[in-house]
Every structure is written in C-alpha cells, then in structure tokens.
Amino acid sequence: MxxxxxxxxxxxxxxxxxxxxxxxxxxxxxxxxxxxxxxxxxxxxxxxxxxxxxxxxxxxxxxxxxxxxxxxxxxxxxxxYRWTTDLYRNGSLNQGVLDGDLIIKGGGDPALNVAEFWRLLQQLQQQGVRQIKGNLQLDLSMYTPEVSQRPVLDDEPWRAYNANPSALLLNGRHTSFRFAISHATAKPSVQITPEFELAQIHLINNMRVRKGACHDWRSDLQYSVTPQAEGVTVVFSGSLPEQCDVRYLELSVLSDSQYVFFTFKKLWAQLGGQFNGQLLLAPTPDGATLLTSWLSPPLxxxxxxxxxxxxxxxxxxxxxxxxxxxxxxxxxxxxxxxxxxxxxxxxxxxxxxxxxxxxxxxxxxxxxxxxxxxxxxxxxxxxxxxxxxxxxxxxxxxxxxxxxxxxxxxxxxxxxxxxxxxxxxxxxxxxxxxxxxxxxxxxxxxxxxxxxxxxxxxxxxxxxxxxxx
The missing domain is CATH 3.40.710.10 (DD-peptidase/beta-lactamase superfamily)
Known part of the structure; x- marks a missing residue:
C-alpha cells in the first residue's frame, strides 16, 4: 500500500x-x-x-x-541469580523411615517444573528417606496470604494466565489439555488428554467433531470447572473443527497447595516411596533439619x-x-x-x-x-x-x-x-x-x-x- x-x-x-x-x-x-x-x-x-x-x-x-x-x-x-526450594524433616530418620513430617519450603522459584520436582524427590531418597509416617507440610510463608488471593482480570478465572503467584509454584500450577481428532473408529471423535495428568483432575469429555477449517477452533469450545473435596471436575463441551491438528488449552484448576500435594503423591509412589499422610500448611519450625535443596535455572x-x-x-x-x-x-x-x-x-x-x-x-x-x-x-x-x-x-x-x-x-x-x-x-x-x-x-x-x-x-x-x- x-x-x-x-x-x-x-x-x-x-x-x-x-x-x-x-x-x-x-x-x-x-x-x-x-x-x-x-x-x-x-x-x-x-x-x-x-x-x-x-x-x-x-x-x-x-x-x-x-x-x-x-x-x-x-x-x-x-x-x-537462582531460587532455592528446601526440603526439611521434622522428626527422626531411621533406616529409611521418617517418623514425622516432610516439609517443603517454597523459595518463590517461578520455573520449578514436574521433571525438576521428580529429581528433587529422588535426591530426598538418596538422603535415605523411603517412608514418611507423618504429613506433607508446605511452607508458603515467603509471600503474604493476600498475594495468592488477588482477583483475576477477566471472566475466565481458570485460564493459566490468571494464576496467582505462590511461594511454592509447581509447573506454573497449570494443566495443559491436549485436543486431537481421533479416527480410530468410523466416526471421528475428539480426544482430550491432560498433561501433566493427575488422578484428582476428573475429566468429562462431551465434545464432538464439526466440519470446517481450524481458524477459530475455540469458538464452539466450552468448559466448566467444579472444585471438589478431593480434586476437581472439568467438563468440556461443544465441538472441534475436523481440519484441526493438535491444539492445547492451559487451565489452572487446582490451588497451589493441591497441585504440589497431588503431584508429590504421584511421583513419590512412582519412585517407590511410601506415604499416607495429609496436607499441612505451616511455616518451617525452628528445630527442623534440612535434608536437601533444589536450585532453579539462572535468572x-x-x-x-x-x-x-x-x-x-x-x-x-x-x-x-x-x-x-x-x-x-x-x-x-x-x-x-x-x-x-x-x-x-x-x-x-x-x-x-x-x-x-x-x-x-x-x-x-x-x-x-x-x-x-x-x-x-x-x-x-x-x-x-x-x-x-x-x-x-x-x-x-x-x-x-x-x-x-x-x-x-x-x-x-x-x-x-x-x-x-x-x-x-x-x-x-x-x-x-x-x-x-x-x-x-x-x-x-x-x-x-x-x-x-x-x-x-x-x-x-x-x-x-x-x-x-
């Protein structure tokens, strides 16, 4: 022009x-x-x-x-500059058994992901911890409580971009839902897969395939999120255009503490560890013993x-x-x-x-x-x-x-x-x-x-x- x-x-x-x-x-x-x-x-x-x-x-x-x-x-x-996430024990450790609580003290790391958390728990096992008889205690005291309670900007409170900060932010606290057209049967269908998958995120898929190009694939996709005592239910409805390849939608459907707790239980079990405790939120007591630490990537x-x-x-x-x-x-x-x-x-x-x-x-x-x-x-x-x-x-x-x-x-x-x-x-x-x-x-x-x-x-x-x- x-x-x-x-x-x-x-x-x-x-x-x-x-x-x-x-x-x-x-x-x-x-x-x-x-x-x-x-x-x-x-x-x-x-x-x-x-x-x-x-x-x-x-x-x-x-x-x-x-x-x-x-x-x-x-x-x-x-x-x-690097952030530090510390693991403490509040109890005795004998022959792989921690007779007390495991404490994770958040240091504000903005980049802590599931793979790094898995390596941190592996380090914990290398320190001799195999069974935890107490609870998982999260120390989120670095930030004031109001930081995690700020109102969201728009009418999509579950979108990952609206997630509030946390002293212990894991994976950005988001779940990436993967949408793909499956041709495994005579009638194409929409497959939805959460990544990283947690058992406490209950997924209901009511979506169907529609004709057309993928230019505006979100136009007929709806979702609802219903928190529950032990997790959350996410319902997807509407349709996905048949010409779409893989698409993703990032949602933050769990609180920061829930996300850490559920991820810990999953990874600890995969590593062969034993744990049947509950989630506690409290500062690290003065007498706690440092077990290991994780350093973030540099700034x-x-x-x-x-x-x-x-x-x-x-x-x-x-x-x-x-x-x-x-x-x-x-x-x-x-x-x-x-x-x-x-x-x-x-x-x-x-x-x-x-x-x-x-x-x-x-x-x-x-x-x-x-x-x-x-x-x-x-x-x-x-x-x-x-x-x-x-x-x-x-x-x-x-x-x-x-x-x-x-x-x-x-x-x-x-x-x-x-x-x-x-x-x-x-x-x-x-x-x-x-x-x-x-x-x-x-x-x-x-x-x-x-x-x-x-x-x-x-x-x-x-x-x-x-x-x-």
Whole structure:
C-alpha cells in the first residue's frame, strides 16, 4: 500500500519528531484516534527521536510492562541469580523411615517444573528417606496470604494466565489439555488428554467433531470447572473443527497447595516411596533439619521464558523476588513494586507516572509513558545486562510471540520486541535494526476499544524502518 512507504518517507523528511501526516492517515484508516496512540522511535546513536507522539502520556502497556520488571530484576539480582526450594524433616530418620513430617519450603522459584520436582524427590531418597509416617507440610510463608488471593482480570478465572503467584509454584500450577481428532473408529471423535495428568483432575469429555477449517477452533469450545473435596471436575463441551491438528488449552484448576500435594503423591509412589499422610500448611519450625535443596535455572533463563512467551505468573513471581531480596519479609506486590522503582532510581530512571500492580502487565491499573519506556530501553542497551535482556525478547518473524509477524522477506530477524495485549490495549516495544546496521528503540502503545487494528500499522512501520534506504 502507498501509505506504508509514505510512513517512512514522511518521518525521515520531518524537521521535528511529531507524528507524520502519513502515519496519522494510517491510524485513521484503522479507526484509531491519534490521541489513543503513543509512539517513540529513538535512534540508539544519541540523536533525537525520529517520532515522538504522545510520548509523555501515561498509558496501559499490557505485557510490555514485563520489560520493566525483567530489566530491573537483571540489575538487582544479576543474570546468575537462582531460587532455592528446601526440603526439611521434622522428626527422626531411621533406616529409611521418617517418623514425622516432610516439609517443603517454597523459595518463590517461578520455573520449578514436574521433571525438576521428580529429581528433587529422588535426591530426598538418596538422603535415605523411603517412608514418611507423618504429613506433607508446605511452607508458603515467603509471600503474604493476600498475594495468592488477588482477583483475576477477566471472566475466565481458570485460564493459566490468571494464576496467582505462590511461594511454592509447581509447573506454573497449570494443566495443559491436549485436543486431537481421533479416527480410530468410523466416526471421528475428539480426544482430550491432560498433561501433566493427575488422578484428582476428573475429566468429562462431551465434545464432538464439526466440519470446517481450524481458524477459530475455540469458538464452539466450552468448559466448566467444579472444585471438589478431593480434586476437581472439568467438563468440556461443544465441538472441534475436523481440519484441526493438535491444539492445547492451559487451565489452572487446582490451588497451589493441591497441585504440589497431588503431584508429590504421584511421583513419590512412582519412585517407590511410601506415604499416607495429609496436607499441612505451616511455616518451617525452628528445630527442623534440612535434608536437601533444589536450585532453579539462572535468572537469564527465566527472563527468556517470561519475555519470549509472555508468562504472567513468572513475571509476578520475579517482581516479588525483587522485594524479597530488598529485605521485605514476608513480601507482597505493593512492597515489591516500591523495591523495583528503587532499582530504577539507582540507574537514573525517574518515572513519576509509573504504576505497578503486579509487574506482568496483567492489570487495568498499570501505567507507563512511551517516553520513559524508551528511556529504559536505551539505558538497558548501554548496561552490561543488555545481551541477556535483548536475547530474551521475541525475534521478529522467528520465535516467541512474534513468530508469525513479518516472517517472510527482509524484515525477518531484524527486530527484538516485546508484545502486549489486553482487551482495549495493544503494545509493542524493543529494538529494531535497519539494513544499514543502525539501531533504534521503538515503543508503540494503543489504549482504545479497537486497539487490535493497530497491528497493520505496527507491521508497516517496522517494515519501512527496517527495509527502506
């Protein structure tokens, strides 16, 4: 389209950094008022911004706020930081029998998964524990109780992105339900398989196969979740298009403590251990004996998972860790937000409008300006943590949340950007390199009911910045 090329030409020729008329026209075609959009295109060579529109306006950034949290964490904690999960015994241990409780003390690890938990329990058996006569006690005291009771953002409380943090977060507390069309019989059927499978998640499959393409496979899929005394029942109904290959839906249908308890019982039995106790929630007593510990992957790996795939609960755990390491005991999100802002202040980043609720962008309250987000990215670019932060971002047309954006042509691989979206919010921020090797910081945020329409404008601007000579 002619207006796409005009976007680039206009801002190159513009004497000031105002919004070029051609870009105004593109926004009008997308039915987005200019005052609902903030844009900064800042060269990294020290020159003034090429575009600066509504730069000082405080806006909801959605998941682009993860850039603030992950940068602050890299500065405050270092890329080599690791979380610790400890196992204690509260009782005597003789000939493989623990005459007392096993205690798992959560350390806020955002990346603890089932495979690592299995290895931790294997380490426990290597310490001589084979039978546990007492209970499984979980120490979740690192966070205040309110952290795990925050209201969800929308009307889908069971979706994995709405999961609240926990000092002992296992597998993100989510179950991935796998949907596939089976042709094992004359009439095709929908097979649903939970991964990781737990016996306490009771699945009822009322789905059928319908004709058609798989473009909008969720449109006729419904589910209900009914908690029970010993687990939960999940009912799926509706239909799945016959042209779908494997599809997944991630739900968080168990509490953090239930998920750990049920997983422990399953894995402990698979390892040949004996346990018939109950679940207890209490802090670790002073006289408990440390048996073994598990160290998480380093922070640089965790930051990559957070930004590449926009993982909300991991980002929330990360902000809480900043507060914990600043000395807040127990920590909550308000105290963690203050600690994060202090980290920014120490790097000369004073953002009066910055509003942090959970650090993940999964919020209607969080705010930052495009100008200050660009300033943060410029500062980060000149800091030792830059390679880690940049490597954590989705690569245009290649991976993460940008895998399908401008995947063909010269723009592929030329930008490292974090995306963000909520109902009424669409954002994009990160680093762009043109074909001459010049690098820019780009920030674009839209707060408008039709915010999804900005994608075509974003792609056009990216393409012209990268490919035009």
């Amino acid at each position: 002619r207006w796409m090329l005009a976007i680039f030409v206009a801002w190159v020729m513009q004497a000031q950094a105002a919004l070029p008329p051609s870009l105004q026209e593109a926004l009008a075609k997308a039915q987005l008022p200019a005052d609902s959009v903030a844009i900064v295109l800042q060269p990294l060579d020290g020159n003034p911004p090429r575009i600066s529109h509504n730069a000082g306006k405080a806006m909801n950034p959605a998941s682009v706020m993860k850039l603030v949290t992950t940068y602050a964490a890299l500065e405050a904690l270092t890329p080599a 640089d790996s965790v930051v990559r998972d957070i930004n590449k795939w926009s993982n909300n609960v991991m980002a929330r755990q990360l902000m809480l860790t900043i507060g914990w390491e600043a000395g807040v005991r127990p920590v909550d999100e308000a105290a963690a937000a203050l600690a994060l802002k202090q980290v920014l202040h120490q790097r000369g980043l004073q953002f009066p409008e910055l509003a942090l609720e959970n650090g993940a962008g999964l919020s209607r309250l969080e705010r930052i300006s495009a100008e200050h987000l660009a300033q943060l990215l410029v500062t980060a670019y000149h800091r030792p943590v830059m390679p880690v932060l940049m490597a954590s971002l989705p690569i245009l047309g290649m991976d993460g949340t940008l895998k399908k954006r401008l995947a063909d042509g010269a723009s592929q691989g030329m930008a490292y950007l974090k995306t963000g979206s909520l109902d009424g919010v669409s954002s994009l921020a990160g680093y762009v390199q043109d074909q001459a090797g010049k690098r820019y910081v780009l920030v674009m945020m839209v707060n408008h009911p039709q915010s999804a329409a900005i994608r075509q404008v974003q792609d056009a601007l990216l393409k012209q910045v990268i490919e035009s000579q």
